[in-house]
Every structure is written in C-alpha cells, then in structure tokens.
Amino acid sequence: MHDVKNHRTFLKRTKYDNLHLEDLFIGNKVNVFSRQLVLIDYGDQYTARQLGSRKEKTLALIKPDAISKAGEIIEIINKAGFTITKLKMMMLSRKEALDFHVDHQSRPFFNELIQFITTGPIIAMEILRDDAICEWKRLLGPANSGVARTDASESIRALFGTDGIRNAAHGPDSFASAAREMELFFPSSGGCGPANTAKFTNCTCCIVKPHAVSEGKCYVEYTIFSTFC
Structure with missing residues (x-):
C-alpha cells in the first residue's frame, strides 16, 4: 500500500486479523494499523468483478x-x-x-x-x-x-x-x-x-x-x- 501524500510505502502484504472480507465494500471506512482508510473504488477490473456485487x-x-x-x-x-x-x-x-x-x-x-x-x-x-x-x-x-x-x-x-x-x-x-x-x-x-x-x-x-x-x-x-x- 503506497502513501500518495507522503510518497512512501505505508504497508506491505501482511496478515491483519481485524479486517474481514465483508468489510471490503465501496464507501466503507476501515482502520488498518491505526490509520483510517476510505474505500472509494476497485484497484482493477478483476477485483471489481469479484467484489462488485458485495455490499456498497x-x-x-x-x-x-x-x-x-x-x-x-x-x-x-x-x-x-x-x-x-x-x-x-x-x-x-x-x-x-x-x-x-x-x-x-x-x-x-x-x-x-x-x-x-x-x-x-x-x-x-x-x-x-x-x-x-x-x-x-x-x-x-x-x-x-x-x-x-x-x-x-x-x-x-x-x-x-x-x-x-x-x-x-x-x-x-x-x-x-x-x-x-x-x-x-x-x-x-x-x-x-x-x-x-x-x-x-x-x-x-x-x-x-x-x-x-x-x-x-x-x-x-x-x-x-x-x-x-
């Protein structure tokens, strides 16, 4: 995960127990390692197809x-x-x-x-x-x-x-x-x-x-x- 504002890597691939698949829908706010993230869009078409019908x-x-x-x-x-x-x-x-x-x-x-x-x-x-x-x-x-x-x-x-x-x-x-x-x-x-x-x-x-x-x-x-x- 890249921090665009500070131009640096914020998070590499890792396990995070407090984040679940049902939390990943457009418009939701999630907290990852004390940082609040807003999900505004899918990263690619494959992800959109897989998760697009889930809760938004x-x-x-x-x-x-x-x-x-x-x-x-x-x-x-x-x-x-x-x-x-x-x-x-x-x-x-x-x-x-x-x-x-x-x-x-x-x-x-x-x-x-x-x-x-x-x-x-x-x-x-x-x-x-x-x-x-x-x-x-x-x-x-x-x-x-x-x-x-x-x-x-x-x-x-x-x-x-x-x-x-x-x-x-x-x-x-x-x-x-x-x-x-x-x-x-x-x-x-x-x-x-x-x-x-x-x-x-x-x-x-x-x-x-x-x-x-x-x-x-x-x-x-x-x-x-x-x-x-």
Missing part, C-alpha cells in the same frame, strides 16, 4: 419537490433491501448546491437545477446493500420522470417526479461519484456537512426501533419530518 454504500437524496412524500420513499427504500445508515434533513446554500452539482455545470439546465435544489429542504441518506449503486439507480428509474412513467412505471421518479429537474430523488452514477457526494453530506473528517433544519426549540427525541423498521412500520409523514428534523 451510496447516496440517496430526496429533492425539495418530493419532501412531502419522504415517508413513502423511505418505505420503498427499506422494502428494496437497503439499510439506511445515515440520514439528515438540510437546506443547501447556493455554494453547497454548486459543489454538489459541479458535474452538470456545462449543461444548459444548470442554473435551473441550482435554483430548484435550494428552494426547500432535502433529505440526504447513506444507504447500504449489495450492488447498492446500480440497485438504487434502478429503483429511481430514468432521470426524466415522463420517460420513467413510460419505461419504469413503478420507479420512484415515475411515482413522485414531474420532469427532468423536479424528479423526486437523486443517486450517483459511479463509485467515485458516490464517494464524492457522500463526503459532501457526511464528511469522513468528522465535520457536520451542510447545516440541518433542526430548530432545537420545544423538541424531543423520537426513535424508531429495529423491529418496526423490519416489519415495514417506519412510515413517516412530512409533518413529522418538518417539525422534528
């Missing part, structure tokens, strides 16, 4: 137009076999929106996209399952909601989206994009990312217990989200 993490983002349907979307995510490992409701500033959509800056709809994503709260989630990136994209459906209603009528964008911009939810296209976007919302450095919408006034703590989630009883209405998140 990706970003699921509910956009402002679908916040009122957040409970239904989260229910769909759970029923599809995903585990939600992190969740946060937030309002993006213009700068944060520009950083998030940097890959689209040359597109003609870029300004409209930035304006839309900053019009209201969003919900960012880190979700986990086998082949998470591809499975989440399949669950989302085509980017244009009109096309989704024709080609994937049961997809999230078909059910809750309006068009190519207001299309309910977002998911990264690749391992690298997933790692970059999750870092924006859930920094590995320990930072908090974009500010959440919590008011911390007249509030309390609500915990959905594991058995309720597994039994499909975690439906959350927007009124709860808007009050407590």
